[in-house]
Amino acid sequence: MSPDRKHLRGDCDNCFGLCCVALPFAASADFAIDKQSGQPCSNLRDDYRCGIHSKLRQQGFRGCTVYDCFGAGQKLSQHTFGGRSWRQEPQAAKLMFEVFPVMWHLQELLWYLTEAIEHPAALPIRTELQAASDETERLTGFDAESLLKLDFAAHRAEVNTLLLKTSELIRAKVPEPKSGSRTKKPLGRGADLMGAKLQKADLRGANLRGSYLIAADLRGADLRHADLIGADMRDTDLSGADLSESLFLTQVQLQAAKGNADTKLPPALSRPEHWSSKKPATS
């Protein structure tokens, strides 16, 4: 993993289980129980660790395995609240849980910005990217009350403009795919590719921003330099696919997808434990 992005992944050892308390969930295929925001999950132990961590999927908590806080949990626990937990300071608990999503969004932006800064093709706008990253980092240092007052939408819009430019710079260097090697379905932001048969498709440099790839068959597909920011990849089959140079891919997307030992991943991301170790069937 890039050394600059290690701190942008959840570090449960340095967090007071904030996601397991702050976030609500409804009983469904992803969660075995209902839980309100601010209510500690019944599986959360006194040491802030999950009591069923090794068997979350078997016990009906698949949703917990497709979550990553981008480091928001440890930043709030150790920096914003100075190592004091919601159990030690119940009067501050409500504030901690309210500010958690704000920090999550800021940390997510830092994830994308760090990737963009590292990319050689983004050199023409690296100064602007670095300034946006520095500003985002500065915002994460605010106290909790100030974080809640942030005009996050305005900040995100500025960052998104830069990320879009980065994507265009990188994808402009990718050669056009051979005719018939992609899909006849329209691609582009928000494309509906749910259940699409894209096995072995040449999707190099494709714009898949915010696309719906739910249960799409991407076995053996080439997704190098494809922009996947915000793509919904629940149950997308990535077995044998090449994502080694995909843009703006997150661990959350991988956790929600299916894959195997032959799926090629970017160095900043890790292979989900639940993925099959079998070779892909791409016939």
Ligand code: SF4
């Ligand atoms: S099941 Fe475990 S990981 Fe999921 S919310 Fe509860 S304590 Fe957290």
